[in-house]
Amino acid sequence: MDDCTARFGACFSESTCSDGEKSTAYGWIFIVCQLVLSALLFLTLCGMHISKRGDDEKIIVSTGRDRFLNSITSQVAMMKSKKSLRHSGKPGGTILKPLSNTDRSERNFVKNVADATILYPSKSRPEYVPYPHLNFFEHIQTKIFVTSNDEYIQSRMVSCAALASLSSAASSTLAMLFEHERHKQDCMEGLELEYTSSTKEWFLGQKDPFAETLDSFKFLPIFLILAYIAFLVNRWRDFMITSHTIQGKIQDVGILVGSVPDNPVTKEEKKQIYKIYRFLNAVHIMCYKSFMRDEFKNDDSVYSQLVEMDLLTEKEGIHLGSMGKKVREGLCSRILCEIDVLLSLTTKKYAESKSIVLNDKICDLRGTMAKLHDTFVRDNPNEYILAMQVLVYIYMALVVVGYPLLMFSDNQSPFSCVQPLAFFGTYFTLLSLQMPYILFTRLYNPFDAHDDINAENLVASTELALFNSMRCQFRDISAESDVDGDYELRSERTLYKTNPSVATTFDTQPGDLAVRVYDLDK
Numbered sequence: 001m002d003d004c005t006a007r008f009g010a011c012f013s014e015s016t017c018s019d020g021e022k023s024t025a026y027g028w029i030f031i032v033c034q035l036v037l038s039a040l041l042f043l044t045l046c047g048m049h050i051s052k053r054g055d056d057e058k059i060i061v062s063t064g065r066d067r068f069l070n071s072i073t074s075q076v077a078m079m080k081s082k083k084s085l086r087h088s089g090k091p092g093g094t095i096l097k098p099l100s101n102t103d104r105s106e107r108n109f110v111k112n113v114a115d116a117t118i119l120y121p122s123k124s125r126p127e128y129v130p131y132p133h134l135n136f137f138e139h140i141q142t143k144i145f146v147t148s149n150d151e152y153i154q155s156r157m158v159s160c161a162a163l164a165s166l167s168s169a170a171s172s173t174l175a176m177l178f179e180h181e182r183h184k185q186d187c188m189e190g191l192e193l194e195y196t197s198s199t200k201e202w203f204l205g206q207k208d209p210f211a212e213t214l215d216s217f218k219f220l221p222i223f224l225i226l227a228y229i230a231f232l233v234n235r236w237r238d239f240m241i242t243s244h245t246i247q248g249k250i251q252d253v254g255i256l257v258g259s260v261p262d263n264p265v266t267k268e269e270k271k272q273i274y275k276i277y278r279f280l281n282a283v284h285i286m287c288y289k290s291f292m293r294d295e296f297k298n299d300d301s302v303y304s305q306l307v308e309m310d311l312l313t314e315k316e317g318i319h320l321g322s323m324g325k326k327v328r329e330g331l332c333s334r335i336l337c338e339i340d341v342l343l344s345l346t347t348k349k350y351a352e353s354k355s356i357v358l359n360d361k362i363c364d365l366r367g368t369m370a371k372l373h374d375t376f377v378r379d380n381p382n383e384y385i386l387a388m389q390v391l392v393y394i395y396m397a398l399v400v401v402g403y404p405l406l407m408f409s410d411n412q413s414p415f416s417c418v419q420p421l422a423f424f425g426t427y428f429t430l431l432s433l434q435m436p437y438i439l440f441t442r443l444y445n446p447f448d449a450h451d452d453i454n455a456e457n458l459v460a461s462t463e464l465a466l467f468n469s470m471r472c473q474f475r476d477i478s479a480e481s482d483v484d485g486d487y488e489l490r491s492e493r494t495l496y497k498t499n500p501s502v503a504t505t506f507d508t509q510p511g512d513l514a515v516r517v518y519d520l521d522k
Contacts, residue, residue: 008180018183027176027417034169041162048155097293098124098460099285104310109277109467110270113475121467124460128240128453152441156434163400164427171404171422174203178410179417203405210402217398221391225436228388231380232443239446240453242372246287247462249365250280254466256358257339258473262348265473272342276335277470281463282311283331287369288455291447332366376445392433399429 010028011017017024103119111118178200257276261269285306289296295305303317312320323330339358343351379385407421446452 023414038165124457127458160430167426168423171419172417224388258470291455
């Protein structure tokens with residue numbers, strides 16, 4: 001149909017289009033496809049939100065994060081090692097759950113340091129792997145892994161694609177409108193009739209004012225976003241500093257307690273140090289239990305888990321369970337009581353002078369652990385966050401409405417309805433506004449993301465330090481002269497022969513010195 005008076009509207013076949021062109025029908029089909037794609041993306045987004053409510057996302061993230069750290073740190077170790085390392089038959093056994101693979105029995109703890117049968121706590125991966133230690137391919141692997149395993153990032157990308165499809169469809173509709181006006185004008189001129197239309201000039205006349213509006217409006221939302229990102233980054237650093245401060249204070253207590261008894265250390269003193277060792281590890285786990293595996297997150301099972309790990313007795317577990325939400329404070333008090341008992345057992349001169357220092361350390365430890373959890377509620381005012389969100393959403397709406405015109409290209413070709421710049425311009429602009437929200441979510445809790453602080457590895461590293469420092473005087477002086485070479489190194493080698501799953505961090509070949517692989521551990 002070729003009608004000069006036909007109104008502008010959709011047509012899906014050559015016979016129903018006013019200009020009788022197939023390209024016009026294909027253009028409208030293309031517009032409908034973009035609208036259908038946008039609708040499907042919005043439905044997918046709704047489905048992702050519904051499924052997210054029924055899934056335990058934290059388990060998926062934690063498991064994925066462990067796999068990621070396991071693979072990345074192994075690559076770093078392989079690059080830094082001078083010789084190929086031997087791997088165990090159960091990959092990752094001591095990496096994913098280092099706390100579950102440690103022998104914490106009293107019989108093992110009270111052994112002399114020269115005892116070849118000592119089982120040391122399991123080695124763990126670093127609690128955090130900074131990106132500068134990764135090469136280009138590991139950076140790519142990290143980005144692909146995070147994007148493919150993070151449903152929150154995927155939902156943001158899907159929402160941007162859905163809005164960009166709408167924007168592109170609007171731009172394509174403008175192209176079809178201008179094409180209709182050109183055909184109508186040519187048709188009128190062929191009939192020697194006068195026809196004037198200002199539709200195209202009106203739309204294109206709004207282009208510069210709209211661009212100035214966008215340019216003027218963007219300053220405040222972007223400024224608020226940058227300020228909030230800076231705040232959250234500093235807050236994230238505070239979390240890491242506080243975590244390392246807690247680790248340092250616990251290790252300080254271990255060093256002081258290990259130096260309290262005199263040589264030879266009596267059996268009662270060893271048992272008392274063992275009890276303090278258990279409580280120090282227990283209070284460290286209770287500090288991070290919300291960021292660890294489900295066995296620790298659940299208040300009903302955490303005490304039975306600590307009993308199973310030989311960190312608490314059944315009576316101690318029942319006692320601590322009655323303290324409710326103040327278990328950390330109760331454990332700190334219990335540690336001070338047990339330290340007093342140890343000081344009363346020792347015959348070493350001036351040992352009691354350490355009592356004041358130890359009391360201060362434990363009180364500081366309690367305060368620092370409380371600070372870690374108080375940091376979660378130390379955020380910007382709600383009014384600030386609300387104003388930022390409103391301004392950003394308004395700016396996004398302006399982008400979706402304005403980019404079909406700002407990115408429009410009138411090439412007057414048969415396929416002028418295809419406007420890729422409108423889609424990609426809208427998509428990447430919206431994505432740049434959504435990325436800060438992804439950062440906000442990931443920076444808010446530094447213990448619950450793919451490649452952030454791994455609390456379990458942090459606790460495992462501290463336990464290994466406590467095991468060595470608190471047992472530093474567990475040695476038989478009369479038998480030391482019979483030990484060949486460095487007995488601590490020999491015991492350590494024996495550990496990795498007994499437990500080959502941690503042999504990947506040591507070169508234990510006969511005649512060679514132990515070579516520590518760079519693993520970012522302190």
